[in-house]
Amino acid sequence: MLNVTDLNVSYGASQALYNVSLNADVGKVTCVLGRNGVGKTTLMKSLAGHLAPGSGDISWDGKSIMKLAPYDRAKQGIAFVPQGRDIFPQLTVEENLQTAFSAVPRSQRFIDPEVFSLFPVLQQMLKRRGGDLSGGQQQQLAIARALLLRPKMLILDEPTEGIQPSIIKDIGRVIKLLRDRGDMAIVLVEQYLDFAKELADEFIILERGRVVSQGTGEELEHSEEAKELLAI
Numbered sequence: 001m002l003n004v005t006d007l008n009v010s011y012g013a014s015q016a017l018y019n020v021s022l023n024a025d026v027g028k029v030t031c032v033l034g035r036n037g038v039g040k041t042t043l044m045k046s047l048a049g050h051l052a053p054g055s056g057d058i059s060w061d062g063k064s065i066m067k068l069a070p071y072d073r074a075k076q077g078i079a080f081v082p083q084g085r086d087i088f089p090q091l092t093v094e095e096n097l098q099t100a101f102s103a104v105p106r107s108q109r110f111i112d113p114e115v116f117s118l119f120p121v122l123q124q125m126l127k128r129r130g131g132d133l134s135g136g137q138q139q140q141l142a143i144a145r146a147l148l149l150r151p152k153m154l155i156l157d158e159p160t161e162g163i164q165p166s167i168i169k170d171i172g173r174v175i176k177l178l179r180d181r182g183d184m185a186i187v188l189v190e191q192y193l194d195f196a197k198e199l200a201d202e203f204i205i206l207e208r209g210r211v212v213s214q215g216t217g218e219e220l221e222h223s224e225e226a227k228e229l230l231a232i
């Protein structure tokens with residue numbers, strides 16, 4: 001289980017997160033919602049170890065991971081799919097997938113066929129360069145690469161951003177499937193309420209760096225407050 005407690009994060013003199021707390025359970029999708037610029041990415045980068053919080057704590061399975069570098073968090077099973085996907089455009093799809101290998105034991109350094117059953121298009125495009133894929137295909141590649149880390153926690157930062165509806169559906173289906181497998185905590189950042197409603201078991205909404213609403217997926221379904229907080 002992930003426990004984030006009273007996290008404060010600043011960029012120089014400008015504070016982006018104020019006393020943010022969040023829990024995420026294995027076998028559940030926890031959605032982090034909010035409009036542009038409210039601090040969602042800052043929170044995800046803090047979880048992955050790319051930003052150092054000023055105060056507060058982040059623990060995984062009861063142990064603080066605050067002092068671990070991103071690579072060591074990946075080794076602990078924490079996989080981060082950043083916004084903008086961050087794939088290597090000059091490498092092939094296969095080579096992009098293989099970049100996950102450095103953070104897993106030797107015995108796990110193979111492309112698990114499961115990623116092709118989740119994302120069949122990647123198998124067809126194995127020898128193509130990452131940069132030649134569409135935005136949606138790149139997103140699928142980034143998720144597949146994260147899955148090769150055999151994560152216990154999968155962090156997805158706005159996987160639907162700028163992606164065509166049919167691929168959004170596919171990604172939603174994969175997230176549900178991974179959740180139902182029951183061996184992974186999924187933290188999903190979203191701006192789109194409808195996508196979040198379909199998937200969320202728990203949610204928080206951020207506004208100007210603070211948690212202003214939280215609850216269960218069912219509560220999100222009927223929340224007028226959420227609609228207002230996420231309206232553009």
Ligand SMILES: Nc1ncnc2c1ncn2[C@@H]1O[C@H](COP(=O)(O)OP(=O)(O)OP(=O)(O)O)[C@@H](O)[C@H]1O
Nearest residue numbers: 011014016034035036037038039040041042043083
């Ligand atoms: N590198 C940075 N230096 C200074 N300020 C930053 C930096 N990155 C983000 N910020 C500021 O921190 C605040 C939170 O930004 P963040 O990217 O976390 O929001 P977000 O909710 O993820 O937004 P989006 O949906 O647009 O990605 C914003 O006011 C942003 O301008």
